[in-house]
Amino acid sequence: MKVLNSSQMKEIDRLTIEEIGIPGPVLMENAGRQIFLTIVRKFPDFIRQKIVIVAGKGNNGGDGLVVARHLFNHGCQPRIFLLASKSEVKGDAALNLRIAENIGLKIEELEEEKDWLSFGEALAEATIIIDAIFGTGLEKAAEGKYARAIDLVNKSPAFKIAVDIPSGLSSDTPQLIGPAVKADLTVTLGAPKIAHVLPPAEEFAGEVIVADISLPRFLFSNEKHRIEWLEKEKILSCFQPRKKDTHKGTYGHLLILAGSVGKTGAAIMAARAALRSGAGLVTVATPRSCLPIIARSTMELMTEPLPETKEGTVSREALPRLKELIKGKDCLLIGPGLSLHEETAELVKTLLPEINLSCLIDADGLNILARYPELLRKLPETCVLTPHPGEFSRLSGLPTAEILARRLELAQNFSRQYGLILVLKGYRTIISNADGFIYINPTGNPGMASGGSGDVLSGLAASFLMQIKDSFLAVAAAVYIHGLSGDIARERVGERPLVAGDLLRFLPAAIKKLEDLAREKPGPGPREIGLIPLREI
Numbered sequence: 001m002k003v004l005n006s007s008q009m010k011e012i013d014r015l016t017i018e019e020i021g022i023p024g025p026v027l028m029e030n031a032g033r034q035i036f037l038t039i040v041r042k043f044p045d046f047i048r049q050k051i052v053i054v055a056g057k058g059n060n061g062g063d064g065l066v067v068a069r070h071l072f073n074h075g076c077q078p079r080i081f082l083l084a085s086k087s088e089v090k091g092d093a094a095l096n097l098r099i100a101e102n103i104g105l106k107i108e109e110l111e112e113e114k115d116w117l118s119f120g121e122a123l124a125e126a127t128i129i130i131d132a133i134f135g136t137g138l139e140k141a142a143e144g145k146y147a148r149a150i151d152l153v154n155k156s157p158a159f160k161i162a163v164d165i166p167s168g169l170s171s172d173t174p175q176l177i178g179p180a181v182k183a184d185l186t187v188t189l190g191a192p193k194i195a196h197v198l199p200p201a202e203e204f205a206g207e208v209i210v211a212d213i214s215l216p217r218f219l220f221s222n223e224k225h226r227i228e229w230l231e232k233e234k235i236l237s238c239f240q241p242r243k244k245d246t247h248k249g250t251y252g253h254l255l256i257l258a259g260s261v262g263k264t265g266a267a268i269m270a271a272r273a274a275l276r277s278g279a280g281l282v283t284v285a286t287p288r289s290c291l292p293i294i295a296r297s298t299m300e301l302m303t304e305p306l307p308e309t310k311e312g313t314v315s316r317e318a319l320p321r322l323k324e325l326i327k328g329k330d331c332l333l334i335g336p337g338l339s340l341h342e343e344t345a346e347l348v349k350t351l352l353p354e355i356n357l358s359c360l361i362d363a364d365g366l367n368i369l370a371r372y373p374e375l376l377r378k379l380p381e382t383c384v385l386t387p388h389p390g391e392f393s394r395l396s397g398l399p400t401a402e403i404l405a406r407r408l409e410l411a412q413n414f415s416r417q418y419g420l421i422l423v424l425k426g427y428r429t430i431i432s433n434a435d436g437f438i439y440i441n442p443t444g445n446p447g448m449a450s451g452g453s454g455d456v457l458s459g460l461a462a463s464f465l466m467q468i469k470d471s472f473l474a475v476a477a478a479v480y481i482h483g484l485s486g487d488i489a490r491e492r493v494g495e496r497p498l499v500a501g502d503l504l505r506f507l508p509a510a511i512k513k514l515e516d517l518a519r520e521k522p523g524p525g526p527r528e529i530g531l532i533p534l535r536e537i
Contacts, residue, residue, distance in 0.1 A: 001210065001532070002220045003227040003440060004191045005172045006136045012190065012219045020216055024092045027213050028059065032066020032096075034211035035130070035163060035187045038531060039071070042185065043128065043159075047075045052126040052158070054149060056133040056167070057084035062093030063163045063189075064132025065100045072105055079122050082109050083133060083149055110145065119152065126158040131181045133167035136193055141178025142168045150179045162186040165193060166204045174198035175405060182206075190215045192229055192534055194408070197440050198428050208534035227408065229534065230431075230439040232517065235477040238468050239514040251280035252330035252466025256459070257322065257365075259286035259294060260344070261312025263337030266363065266455045268297045269500055270336045273459030275300050276507045277481070278467055285325055287314055313341040319350055331358040333462040335365025336455045345371055353378040358465045360384040362458035363391075370394035376418045382471050386423040386458055412436050421475050423461070425454060429483070431476050439476045442534075443483025447490050452500025457482045460507070484510040 004012075016022050039046055053068050055061035061082070071078045080100070082089070086109060089097050101107060110119055123129065131153060133146060142150055150168050153160065160183045165171055168180030171193035186205040188196055195201035196208050228234070254274050258267035267284050274282045275298070282301055284294050287308035295303045304325060306318040326332060332355060338344060345368045352359075352375050359380045361369060366387050369375055373395075385395070393400045396414060403410055403424075411424045415432040424430040429441040461478035468474035488509050489502040 001229045001231055001534075002191050002225045003197055003229050004193055004220075004225060006170075006193070008222075008225060009136055009171070009190065009193065012215055015219055016215050022214060025095055027215070028062050028092045028096060029066055030213035031063045031163075031189050031211065033070060034189075034213060034531060035063065035067045035161070036070035038185070038187050038209055038211070039067070039128070039161065040074075041531075046071070046128075049076070049127045050125055050158075051076060051078040051128045051130065052122050053078050053080045053130040054133055054153060055080060055082050056146075057082070057088045057090070057093065058135060058137075059091070059093055060132050060135035060163055060167075061089065062091075062096045064130055065093065065096040067130055067132070067163070068105055069096070069100055069103060072103065078105075078130075080105060080107050081115075081119050081122070082107050083145060085109055085111065110149070116148070119149075123152055123156040123158065126156055129153055129156060129158045129160045130163065131160060131167050131183060132163040133181070135164050136171035138168070138170055138177075142180070143178075147179045150181050154182050160184050160206075162205065164189050165195060169195045169201050169204060171195050174201045176200060176204075180204050185209065187211050188534075189213050191220060194227070196534065197229060198407070202428075210532040210534055212531070226412075226436050227438045227440065230441050230476055230480055232480070232514065234439075235473065235480055236514065236518040238464070238473065238477040239511070239518040241515070241519065248280035251278055252463070253281040253283070253328065254279050254331050254333060254459075254462050254466060255325055255329040256282065256284045256333045256336070256462075257286075257314070258284060258333070258336040258338055259290045260314070260337055260339035260341070261287065261289060263339065264290045264293045264297075265452060266337030267294055269452050269455040269504065270333060270362075270459035270462075271301050272298055272504050273456040273507065274333075274463040276504060277460045277463040277478070277511065279463040280466075283325070283329075285314075285318075285322060287312055309341055309343050311339075311341055313339040313344045314347055316343045316347045316350075319347055322347075322351060323354070326355065326357065329357060330466045331360065331462050333360045333362070333458055335361055335363040336458055338364040338368075340364055340367055340371075344368070349375065355380045358382040358384075358462075358471070360386065360458055360462045360465065362386045362454060366391045367394060379418070379420060381419075382421075382465070384421045384423065384461060384465065384471070384475055386425060386454065386461065388425045388454065392424055408438060412438055421472055423457075423475060423479060425457070429479050431472070431479055433472045437472070439479075441476070441479045441483055443480050444486050445483075445490050445495060447495035447498030448483070448486040448503070450499055453482075453486075453503060456485075456500050456503045456507075481507070481510050481514065484513065488513075
């Protein structure tokens with residue numbers, strides 16, 4: 001599902017009205033009705049609820065007036081407060097204002113202090129508040145009466161439903177630009193916006209429902225719409241049943257350059273993740289002294305001892321053997337537990353420009369890459385980097401705080417600049433490619449924030465790179481499955497006790513869940529009535 005900014009959404013609205021010929025009032029009616037249906041499903045006893053609608057003078061307020069009319073027609077008595085004089089309401093919103101008054105709805109204008117006192121009393125008694133003040137076009141902080149209204153709404157204990165976007169948020173950024181309504185539920189129209197899916201703004205959106213208001217779906221397929229919420233339907237093609245006439249070579253041979261004294265666990269977890277996600281063969285190349293630990297850990301693994309430094313890391317003398325090992329392999333994973341020893345770093349520096357197969361670089365591999373940034377332009381054609389924000393800070397030279405504030409933009413720019421796939425890990429992991437396309441991953445939870453989680457992802461992603469032809473989709477599927485494994489683990493063991501080993505334990509269940517879905521035909525569900533829960537796994 002595409003994630004849009006305000007200008008993209010505005011252009012889709014314009015094309016729908018001017019070129020397709022669906023009138024604006026029809027879209028507003030559809031929007032209001034979908035929000036009404038959401039209320040009915042959420043509150044079957046809505047007639048007994050005390051509902052307050054706070055409307056602005058624009059189209060967002062017009063949507064709120066349509067909601068009020070449908071509530072009124074079904075026996076509810078909503079109170080409507082307008083943050084403007086009636087004469088300021090124009091266009092399609094003015095049409096729905098007249099209709100509302102014609103059927104007997106009272107519109108209360110917030111102009112004098114006594115009006116605000118009445119508004120405050122209504123909010124204190126309300127059980128549901130419909131926020132229809134601002135839409136997706138807001139560009140600056142809410143001020144004056146708008147900020148006052150937002151503050152009063154937030155102080156109410158009522159359940160808050162935002163129309164399209166919580167008022168006060170900018171749809172173009174996940175950053176807060178000023179005071180904003182903290183909604184319990186947002187019904188967004190046509191497509192999610194950036195503020196709905198990334199923190200901190202997403203925390204103000206609550207549960208997000210995407211409502212179909214009859215905007216033609218092909219308008220969302222524009223090449224300019226490059227950000228996508230990663231739904232499971234997008235990756236089901238990666239989990240179709242395997243062909244019967246296959247063998248281990250069909251699913252690839254992965255070489256993992258990993259491990260050092262004291263860090264063999266990282267290599268083991270990456271290797272196990274690769275095996276559990278369907279890799280045909282996995283070989284771990286590791287310092288000679290580390291080999292017995294790794295070899296004994298997993299009987300399905302193959303291992304290769306490499307010359308080592310006196311500190312127990314891979315020596316530069318391992319280069320000739322590594323060059324031989326790479327021959328005939330389908331993917332190379334570099335980094336888990338590798339160390340930053342000077343000889344090891346020199347080895348990686350020499351090896352990387354000579355690689356001519358798919359490559360995934362993680363952990364210490366990334367830190368070595370940051371030490372020699374000129375290597376970024378000498379990486380193989382299919383190369384995946386999987387940094388967390390701290391590692392990306394070292395790669396990009398930017399402060400971590402700036403990275404966290406500009407994740408989408410910086411990930412997109414970095415992938416384009418160096419022609420690679422970037423997995424910027426964290427809450428709502430960002431996956432970007434050389435063409436500037438981005439997936440935002442919905443799966444995962446805070447319990448996964450512990451050592452080894454990234455090693456599991458690196459092995460999983462390297463395995464999928466060998467099995468799935470579309471490298472970008474392969475990596476996206478790996479990130480999704482990684483998070484889903486964590487979500488299943490949370491259900492079984494809780495968040496605090498969750499460790500990386502639990503991700504490995506529940507990885508088969510996560511993959512099976514997608515395999516089962518891939519075999520099924522889609523049945524009736526929310527999509528048929530045009531209401532899609534955004535965070536549904």
